[in-house]
Amino acid sequence: MVVILLGPPGVGKGTQAVRLAAAIDGEHISTGDLLRAARRDGTELGKQAQGYMDAGELVPDALILDLVRDHLASMPSEASLLFDGFPRTTAQADGLDSVLSGVGRQVDRVVLLEASNETLVERMSGRRSCMDCGAVFNVHLNTSEIEGVCDNCGGPLIHRIDDEPDTVLHRLEVYQEQTAPLVAHYEAHDSGLLRVQAERGMDDVYLDVRNAVGV
Numbered sequence: 001m002v003v004i005l006l007g008p009p010g011v012g013k014g015t016q017a018v019r020l021a022a023a024i025d026g027e028h029i030s031t032g033d034l035l036r037a038a039r040r041d042g043t044e045l046g047k048q049a050q051g052y053m054d055a056g057e058l059v060p061d062a063l064i065l066d067l068v069r070d071h072l073a074s075m076p077s078e079a080s081l082l083f084d085g086f087p088r089t090t091a092q093a094d095g096l097d098s099v100l101s102g103v104g105r106q107v108d109r110v111v112l113l114e115a116s117n118e119t120l121v122e123r124m125s126g127r128r129s130c131m132d133c134g135a136v137f138n139v140h141l142n143t144s145e146i147e148g149v150c151d152n153c154g155g156p157l158i159h160r161i162d163d164e165p166d167t168v169l170h171r172l173e174v175y176q177e178q179t180a181p182l183v184a185h186y187e188a189h190d191s192g193l194l195r196v197q198a199e200r201g202m203d204d205v206y207l208d209v210r211n212a213v214g215v
């Protein structure tokens with residue numbers, strides 16, 4: 001099965017994806033996490049992506065598609081896949097279709113998580129991310145046991161530069177301009193698109209996400 005979780009930054013795609021990936025016994029592929037890992041490792045890709053990420057801009061499609069192609073090549077060809085934060089442009093969606101059709105696969109389900117901009121800004125302002133493992137906490141909704149310390153790995157929790165208020169507003173504009181057109185794109189695609197209202201507790205959202213995916 002190939003599933004895409006679509007939605008604006010801060011809507012909770014990552015949180016839902018971790019649980020859903022376990023439920024479908026699939027690979028959680030977050031291009032944001034892959035890019036942050038590349039930056040931590042100091043790779044050429046990490047260096048190229050850094051400026052775009054800190055400014056809240058999208059990293060160019062060609063770099064993202066290479067990253068996804070390489071990552072897919074490293075996993076079993078029949079693995080269930082759960083994409084989080086990818087695709088973010090119609091060029092990336094077309095690129096994904098062609099990579100999948102090359103191995104006789106297709107996008108099966110697309111789930112759109114929706115929330116108001118006010119909620120998204122509030123969530124991202126409270127978000128704290130682990131510098132070592134990327135786990136995400138929130139000072140309002142989902143606190144770590146010890147302030148500033150990751151429950152998963154003991155790493156330091158930081159407020160990401162791109163979660164600062166001005167950058168958050170810019171990321172929401174970028175979403176509207178470049179990613180929101182994917183809603184109509186997938187509504188017209190074989191996969192169809194199902195909407196889940198994400199301004200609720202994460203357990204309620206998760207139930208609806210599972211129903212939408214049919215697991």
Ligand code: AMP
Binds near residue numbers: 033053056058
């Ligand atoms: P995320 O953690 O998914 O919000 O991604 C953080 C940042 O990484 C984004 O603001 C972009 O700069 C970059 N990024 C992640 N995924 C993509 C993608 N599919 N296309 C372009 N840029 C991306």
